[in-house]
Amino acid sequence: QQPVQSPQAVILREGEDAVINCSSSKALYSVHWYRQKHGEAPVFLMILLKGGEQKGHDKISASFNEKKQQSSLYLTASQLSYSGTYFCGTEYYGDYKLSFGAGTTVTVRA
């Protein structure tokens, strides 16, 4: 039940916005978002537990559409430090493990 992430990659100029989507075919309990920079461990960004709830981390926010079983991550006014691979991890009811998507590689250029 690996979630599907899109797009696979995105290239931005500083200040531009981007949206990364994460879709599941199974009912979700929560969605986690992590960012991994090259050669480093993934770092937690946020968890979304309820449908429609939006959370934020700096200028990075996310929403969770329970009806569509989908979460979207919004990168607003991107900075060079936003470059990395973004993974969504999905949790299902009664199941404490995360299933991670294949990742979306974000490159922010000056």
Added chain:
Amino acid sequence: GAGVSQSPSNKVTEKGKDVELRCDPISGHTALYWYRQRLGQGLEFLIYFQGNSAPDKSGLPSDRFSAERTGESVSTLTIQRTQQEDSAVYLCASSLIGYNEQFFGPGTRLTVL
């Protein structure tokens, strides 16, 4: 205290040998996870420990893989008779309890020749 630590950071072994990877979670974290990440790929769940409950081993790819955890502390992941397809970065993560944010260690890069 300190974050999640893993050792060794790099391991090169010959096909057919056994390897043991170690993870020290953050003190007080009852949940511990092992993941495998092949080059350029996503994170593949291997096993999950929660307190004294029976571990969730549903992600272990074969019976050559096993893991143990002593109480709520150190965990070891053992791969027997290593194969070249076992080459990957093995990441350990811990969290306060299940469903919480996971803190990842730096990983062990395993290369099987």
